[in-house]
Each structure stands twice: as C-alpha cells, then as structure tokens.
Amino acid sequence: MGTPRADEELARFKQLAIGPVQSSFHYHYARLIDILYGIEKIEQILNDPLILDKHVRASAAVNRLEGAGQAEAPRGTLMHHYKVDENGLITWANLVIAPDRTNNAMNQGVLSGRQALRQRR
Numbered sequence: 001m002g003t004p005r006a007d008e009e010l011a012r013f014k015q016l017a018i019g020p021v022q023s024s025f026h027y028h029y030a031r032l033i034d035i036l037y038g039i040e041k042i043e044q045i046l047n048d049p050l051i052l053d054k055h056v057r058a059s060a061a062v063n064r065l066e067g068a069g070q071a072e073a074p075r076g077t078l079m080h081h082y083k084v085d086e087n088g089l090i091t092w093a094n095l096v097i098a099p100d101r102t103n104n105a106m107n108q109g110v111l112s113g114r115q116a117l118r119q120r121r
Contacts, residue, residue, distance in 0.1 A: 003037050078096070079096040
C-alpha cells in the first residue's frame with residue numbers, strides 16, 4: 001500500500017487465503033485497509049513542509065514559471081512547452097504540432113464517414 005500500518009494489515013489480509021480472498025465478509029476488511037492507507041497518506045501530506053509552499057495551490061496568477069503539456073488530436077499528438085516570467089508574460093515557447101503527413105488519413109476518415117451516412121439513407 002505504501003504506508004506502514006496499511007502495509008502490515010495488507011500482509012495479514014493476504015494470509016487469509018492461498019490466492020484471492022473470496023469471502024464477501026472480507027470485502028469490509030479490504031475497505032478498512034484502504035481507509036487506513038488514506039488516513040496515513042493524509043497525515044504524511046499534512047506533515048510535509050512543502051504543503052505550505054506558495055506553489056501548492058493554483059490561483060489566477062502565475063503558479064509555475066514553466067509548464068508543458070500534450071494532447072492527442074485526430075492529426076496526431078500536440079506538444080506545448082512554455083516559460084513565463086513572474087508577471088505571466090511568455091518568455092519562451094516551443095510548440096510541436098503533428099505533421100501534415102496525417103492529412104491524407106484524416107481526409108480518408110471523413111470520406112468514409114460520409115459514405116457510411118449515404119448508405120444508411
């Protein structure tokens with residue numbers, strides 16, 4: 001599980017049977033182990049000194065000075081990478097868009113969709 005007490009309980013739980021624990025009564029025990037893990041994890045997070053860092057909570061202001069993202073689109077994966085200053089002004093950007101070589105495949109998809117609609121009518 002990743003936390004001390006939950007790991008101990010999970011080890012005990014696994015000793016209840018050889019292979020999967022199949023008794024429906026033990027579903028409750030499994031849920032309790034999961035709850036114990038959640039409580040221990042919350043405690044770990046709250047005791048982490050970084051929880052008070054100014055960049056933990058997003059606001060309508062600059063939260064990070066650099067960010068990157070990817071999105072899947074019909075024409076391929078779009079990649080974005082930005083750097084901003086403390087005022088939120090973009091100081092650097094790198095955009096990688098899908099190449100035009102997928103254009104033919106997109107056109108074929110549109111045409112086959114139109115043909116399928118015509119056949120239904």
